[in-house]
């Protein structure tokens with residue numbers, strides 16, 4: 271088996287990742303807006319270990335880059351994401367499961383470590399302090415839904431369709447969808463219906479239940495809409511925007527009392543930023559404020 275760079279580091283030596291390539295590309299839309307593209311168009315942007323790990327490292331890099339203030343996430347080619355690569359990604363899991371040379375307890379530990387690593391790769395979207403806006407087109411299946419439910423904002427083109435496909439490939443979705451989707455859409459009955467049947471649904475249903483917030487006529491317009499929104503957000507105080515993301519995430523996972531406590535402590539330092547005075551002065555004088563990178 272080919273040993274993966276990332277797999278070895280994680281102790282996931284039994285998982286091969288194929289050849290390393292530019293499976294995630296990043297372009298700058300302007301000084302403050304980065305655009306991450308899933309870049310395996312010939313494989314319908316299906317996920318392999320390399321792609322998961324590359325996505326995580328790009329998100330961490332942009333999360334730490336003071337210049338970056340907002341991120342757009344889209345897919346190169348005709349499909350946004352057709353889920354895990356059933357040959358490359360799932361195939362490797364199956365090879366481990368069927369490898370009689372690995373003792374069963376250790377096999378289970380290996381699988382646990384692998385699932386944890388992939389979870390972390392999608393959680394990196396949520397942990398990135400910069401807002402991440404997904405621009406979906408065509409199919410968004412399985413791991414594609416794991417990915418977009420970790421994003422802050424989701425737009426889709428009219429031609430998009432979605433499926434929480436995991437039950438059709440014999441597993442409970444384990445890298446984010448089941449953990450996040452109820453918090454995203456807030457309709458338990460619909461969530462269970464789509465997660466237990468794996469049925470396809472389109473943009474009208476996705477919009478109705480709140481999985482996406484906007485529909486555009488084409489992929490081009492969806493990406494343009496996401497980039498335009500990212501640029502608008504990037505003009506705001508990065509202290510305020512990033513504080514908003516961090517506090518919305520915290521509030522989602524805590525009681526109101528706990529999250530009020532949290533933001534009180536958060537803002538006792540962040541209100542000391544010059545962004546507060548600059549913004550207030552700009553509003554009063556009907557001018558546009560500019561902000562230092564953070």
Ligand SMILES: CCC/C=C/C=C/C(=O)SCCNC(=O)CCNC(=O)[C@H](O)C(C)(C)COP(=O)(O)OP(=O)(O)OC[C@H]1O[C@@H](n2cnc3c(N)ncnc32)[C@H](O)[C@@H]1OP(=O)(O)O
Pocket residue numbers: 313314316349352353354355356357358384385388409411412413414435436439444445
């Ligand atoms: C610890 C990790 C846990 C992660 C779990 C994640 C789970 C999941 O993601 S479950 C979902 C898995 N994905 C699927 O089940 C989708 C399967 N694909 C399709 O249903 C169709 O291909 C699709 C509707 C996306 C597109 O249909 P279309 O008719 O337009 O194209 P096809 O001729 O079917 O496909 C084109 C070529 O792409 C290959 N392909 C498609 N999907 C995958 C995939 N997921 N993995 C690997 N390869 C895929 C397909 O075989 C065709 O290849 P070729 O014949 O060589 O041209």
